[in-house]
Amino acid sequence: MKRPHPRLYKHILAIGCYGTAACFVSQGNLLADVSPDNSQIDLSDSHYTAPDFSHLAPVELQVFENGKWKAYDTRATEHGLEILVDTSGASLIYAWEGMEELQFQRKLEASTSQIVYSDNLDERIKQLKNDAELLLPFAGIPEKSAGGIHAVILSYLTALNERGEADRAYKVTQGTDLGRLPEPIALEAYNTVELLFSDDQAAEGEKLLIQLFNARPAEEFATNALDLAQRLAAERHFKVALGIYEPLLQIVPVDQRKAVALRTAYLALETGDFGKYKQLRTVASQAEGQSDETNAASWILDGIYAFKQDTEDRRQVLSPIGRALALLPSDSEWKEIALYYNYKAYQLEEAFETAKGILEELKLVYSKSAYTKDLTS
Structure with a gap:
């Protein structure tokens, strides 16, 4: 776009x-x-409410500290990332704003890492499904800190859109905090809106459009919504x-x-x-x-x-x-x-x-x- x-x-x-x-x-x-x-x-007459991730099981992410990667069970919360540092339940909270100096990643199988940039949409959907859906709550990690997390989510959502998988693409958007998405993933969400209307899922298309309107920066929405409106009119x-x-x-x-x-x-x-x-x-x-x-x-x-x-x-x-x-x-x-x-x-x-x-x-x-x-x- x-x-x-x-x-x-x-x-x-x-x-x-x-x-x-x-x-x-x-x-x-x-x-x-x-x-x-x-x-x-x-x-x-509406506002955007981000999903509540508190009921989800923690996901193993790797954090770069003291010159090496260390695995921790991690949970996304309203305020940031909760890192469970030991089995007793002790944890550290890193706020969404201010974690740019940190580095996070999800350790992937070699075959999964290779498929992220593949032209084979069906294989991307099949092999990325589990990791991408686990990582959706973490899409709000700042781009400088997200390692390959954003690439996995973007590759998966793009493949779903291009394959016409409207239901699944919509569920991906609803599993993220749209207000914190990096721009490339957010722009793909506008494509999901178009796909939903093309698939006669007007209620879901309208809901996602309104969510983007309320969650995303004004200049991004204005430009991409006009582009979207032209395509929908066509x-x-x-x-x-x-x-x-x-x-x-x-x-x-x-x-x-x-x-x-x-x-x-x-x-x-x-x-x-x-x-x-x-x-x-x-x-x-x-x-x-x-x-x-x-x-x-x-x-x-x-x-x-x-x-x-x-x-x-x-x-x-x-x-x-x-x-x-x-x-x-x-x-x-x-x-x-x-x-x-x-x-x-x-x-x-x-x-x-x-x-x-x-x-x-x-x-x-x-x-x-x-x-x-x-x-x-």
Whole structure:
């Protein structure tokens, strides 16, 4: 995923979002006049509670001390790591903050260590399962101190995501303290959100997304959530994409606001909220950042709105969409949306040959697109 856009980062700092992503929705609301409804995910009225690891059995970790590694039974707690130093129950507590000078590792079998970086996803899942799941409570150890612990967890979660193992990937995320995860593992958790929605597990996807919103740094969430929302919208998961776009519209850089407002308006159309759509079009019309693409997007929205109003005059659909297609660059994310509605309008006009040609273009250029699949399924 992309690194945070530097201008976005500056803007977040300017509105006082120094902590988790949840802080930005408590700032000034650009969409104060947009009516709330149940079509969006409520990111604002919640907080993140880390798992309670106290009931779990201790795990043997190695600690580097006096020039050598020594094995100790270790337990993750709310406050840090509890090292059981002898059989009588005596222990030392190392706070999460301030253990950077220490070194921890999990002693692995040679075959397990080798599989961490293997391209064989099935073998990674099979061989890393036991160690990775034991190590989940320890994912919050600072990167400088974690030895190979993070690599095992990241390799396992990535393999689960890439194999489409949504249930298991979700359980991995729920077995960690999301607020303390190193960035690479956290970024993989955003991929788990997308996988859950693709696997029709919307409740789990929404829960993990809200957890990330409340647990993760604002700049990380803003950048990766926008990237995630774009992918979810492309997969036609309109409700959840709208739920992400709306709060992000409050903090995107000024020169991106028009484009994001138009995309949010499109998602409102697809969820059937025409009142919100009109309000978002007003936000877009007042925002800076006009370009050929935003002009074309506005025309596409005009056409889609007419289509969804069941207008009998198909020219109100075809004319603005046709103008947009003439202006859009070939790689625009709006183009397949325009072609999709162009096809549907010509179908209603019973111009079947023209519609067939549009569908063939979609199948050629966007063969794996959710829009193409919707028309051909």
